Amino acid sequence: MRGQDEVDNCTPSLSSRKQLFSNTASRRSSRRFTPYGRTPKSRQLKGKNHEILSNGTAERSRPRDRRSAVETDEEHESNLKGLTNKSWKLFKMTPLYKFNTESSQLKKYSSQLSAHIEAERQKGLFIDNATSSKAYISTYKGLRVSAADKEAVQILIKGRNRGGFGDETVLLTCLLCSVEMEHNPVEPKLRDKFAYYPLLMVKGLVSLTDGLITWMQSHFDCVITPMIFSAHDLAWMVAMWSGTTTEPVHKSKPVELLYKTPTDCKGIDKITFTIESTDVKDLWDRIHDDKGSEFSSEEVTMFINSLESHFHSLFRVKLSALQLYSVGTSLSYIGDVGRLKIFSADHVLWILRYLTVLSLEHFTQSCS
Structure with missing residues (x-):
């Protein structure tokens, strides 16, 4: 096993993308720490009241009072911006x-x-x-x-x-x-x-x-309890939010996948896999052929397996055997214990909508 300095915060170059995109069709098998049985087969990239614009942002459309439209829009934009670049702890409530x-x-x-x-x-x-x-x-x-x-x-x-x-x-x-x-x-x-x-x-x-x-x-x-996200929840988020960039390509934040190592792996407690956002978006666009608003669990599995396979080809480390516990994209950073930081005000509603979906699923499952 490589030392901490060699494995942690690895940023492999994806210039030779053939390795990353090859044989994706065969990578549909289940991976560890992914409760597919309790996960919908597909999700929406946008909600019913949103439209995804050409730059990847979500625009909400609903009737407004014309007399207060300017004032309301300014207040709403200010409120959305006020939620960004802050470290939030997420909880769910009855x-x-x-x-x-x-x-x-x-x-x-x-x-x-x-x-x-x-x-x-x-x-x-x-x-x-x-x-x-x-x-x-x-x-x-x-x-x-x-x-x-x-x-x-x-x-x-x-x-x-x-x-x-x-x-x-x-x-x-x-x-x-x-x-x-x-x-x-x-x-x-x-x-x-x-x-x-x-x-x-x-x-x-x-x-x-x-x-x-x-x-x-x-x-x-x-009853108020912390929101806990499974590795598969985080995988959905990476797939959903990595396909969007909020800044010019050369300035967009990279995508980060953080994995926990087993306790018996001395000297290394985590592995950070960092990939350029443009490369991740390219991969997702190749897997997600349908440009509509929905994407499937199979696409998410193929997406994550492709990234993990590429890492294995470079470092001979099987990330699929580890637990994904935190992810970062150009839109947000989120951890399995409910840590959230949103970077883009244009995507606040988009991100919170998905977290609302997950929380509602947790609540209905606990009541069933």
């Missing part, structure tokens, strides 16, 4: 009991959460004693797409020096959202009592995150 997005209710929740944080701070559990803090809960425009979606909700926890000097500092940002959810899993007769948000995105102190989740679970009788 429906929230008696959660209401009316302004008066959100103000009430803000006061209750602030009181909870202050009580925990006085116990010395998660906030430095030199800091006071306050919660702000409001709706977050620009993410609601389908009729089944709830208006997104943002939770900010800000802190200020106990002496009251200086501006408040954001200690935690949280977003409850649903983007183009296909259907609401809550029984129609119960929807006036239960609000379902597939995604909970958090950026902030771990201790504050734990305090927020504790409050939400006790206050709205819900």
Whole structure:
């Protein structure tokens, strides 16, 4: 086995692409860590309310009030951009009991959460004693797409020096959202009592995150757990998002596949496979012959197997025997334990739509 410096962060040249594209038709066998039985046979590259433009971006189309179109578009664009280049931790939730997005209710929740944080701070559990803090809960425009979606909700926890000097500092940002959810899993007769948000995105102190989740679970009788992605989930994401570039070809971020090595493999804990985004897109375009919006599980398997086979031809390391645990593309970086970083504001809805699909699948499977 090669040393860490030789194997980790390998960036092979794909100038001789015949190796990469040869015999792809025969690489349809199942690989380890891929639960095909619980995965749909095909997925959509875009949603029903989106169109993929010539530059690969997703454009949402829905009726707008002409009088406020400019103001609304500017607010939505700003909100989407505000979600990029930040490290988010993803959670999934069961429906929230008696959660209401009316302004008066959100103000009430803000006061209750602030009181909870202050009580925990006085116990010395998660906030430095030199800091006071306050919660702000409001709706977050620009993410609601389908009729089944709830208006997104943002939770900010800000802190200020106990002496009251200086501006408040954001200690935690949280977003409850649903983007183009296909259907609401809550029984129609119960929807006036239960609000379902597939995604909970958090950026902030771990201790504050734990305090927020504790409050939400006790206050709205819900269960919040981290989103865990299988290797096959990540493979779908690579195939879906590697075929799109957000910048000129020579500036686009490379594609990265990170694999965990077995515990008995001393000296190496991970292998990072880095490929130029243009080469990966070329491979995907050759495999995905249909230029429509859908692609299949077989195409994803062929795509990943081709990349892993190319790596084996160069380094004699079988990545198919390892576990894929994190992927990076020009659009986003995402890990198996629900770590997410979005790079392109044009693709925020596209990415969150797919994560909404996965979260909804997890929820329906747990209820079946």
